[in-house]
Amino acid sequence: MSYHQTIYNLLRGYxxxxxxxxxxxxxWECESGCEPYRVQGDYQSSRAISKAYVNAIETGMSDKExxxxxxxxxxxxxxxxxxxxxxxxxxAYGAMKxxxxxxxxxxxxxxxxxxxxxxxxxxxxxxxxxxxxxxxVCREFERPAVNNVQARYEAALRIRKELxxxxxxxxxxxxxxxxxxxxxxxxxxxPRTIDExxxxxxxxxxLQSLLKCRGYNVLVDGxxxxxxxxxxxxxxxxxxxxxxxxxxxxxxxxxxxxx
Numbered sequence: 001m002s003y004h005q006t007i008y009n010l011l012r013g014y015x016x017x018x019x020x021x022x023x024x025x026x027x028w029e030c031e032s033g034c035e036p037y038r039v040q041g042d043y044q045s046s047r048a049i050s051k052a053y054v055n056a057i058e059t060g061m062s063d064k065e066x067x068x069x070x071x072x073x074x075x076x077x078x079x080x081x082x083x084x085x086x087x088x089x090x091x092a093y094g095a096m097k098x099x100x101x102x103x104x105x106x107x108x109x110x111x112x113x114x115x116x117x118x119x120x121x122x123x124x125x126x127x128x129x130x131x132x133x134x135x136x137v138c139r140e141f142e143r144p145a146v147n148n149v150q151a152r153y154e155a156a157l158r159i160r161k162e163l164x165x166x167x168x169x170x171x172x173x174x175x176x177x178x179x180x181x182x183x184x185x186x187x188x189x190x191p192r193t194i195d196e197x198x199x200x201x202x203x204x205x206x207l208q209s210l211l212k213c214r215g216y217n218v219l220v221d222g223x224x225x226x227x228x229x230x231x232x233x234x235x236x237x238x239x240x241x242x243x244x245x246x247x248x249x250x251x252x253x254x255x256x257x258x259x
Contacts, residue, residue, distance in 0.1 A: 235254075
């Protein structure tokens with residue numbers, strides 16, 4: 001089941017523009033797959049880890065402070081900081097909603113925006129620029145370790161296509177109102193920029209395969225764990241690239257070179 005339509009409708013109901021809602025969705029797709037029950041590090045198709053995590057909360061095995069301080073991202077936005085998770089807990093229980101309720105988490109995110117990110121909220125209500133919306137949500141609201149904005153923008157475009165919003169008027173800032181801008185085409189080369197926040201993507205499998213062919217001890221499973229980050233950084237250091245663990249055009253080009 002996809003939560004994309006539900007989340008989009010809720011965000012639009014709060015007054016976000018189409019581009020603003022897609023900016024939030026693109027970020028949450030990269031954070032959690034837009035799954036409100038998702039816990040950090042759960043890449044199993046069954047989501048057994050996430051289900052066990054939520055069940056521990058619902059049965060009282062995990063209390064508020066344990067939930068807040070376990071350093072695990074949770075929910076749509078992968079809330080991680082202790083105070084934000086305490087606030088999420090209090091909000092859910094105050095609303096008498098399950099901690100993994102999708103509408104409750106959207107309501108909580110909007111409360112955070114109103115209380116702490118007023119400038120960003122005002123922007124998300126008026127913008128027609130999907131890419132800038134993805135960028136600002138990433139840098140101001142989500143604040144991940146790696147600002148993989150391009151991946152979030154591409155996720156937003158995929159969701160836009162899935163929800164069939166192409167017939168509505170989304171006009172980029174530099175376009176005229178008479179002509180709808182052409183949607184950017186995602187090229188196959190170089191592959192998309194990826195980092196530790198990406199798993200299950202074809203590019204992760206390709207990265208692991210290329211590293212394995214070059215003699216690095218990695219498992220080709222499509223899952224980006226801490227070991228893969230270490231191997232990427234090792235490769236970058238050995239080839240005089242920026243040692244940041246982010247596989248972008250320069251790293252892809254070097255990986256593809258014949259030895």
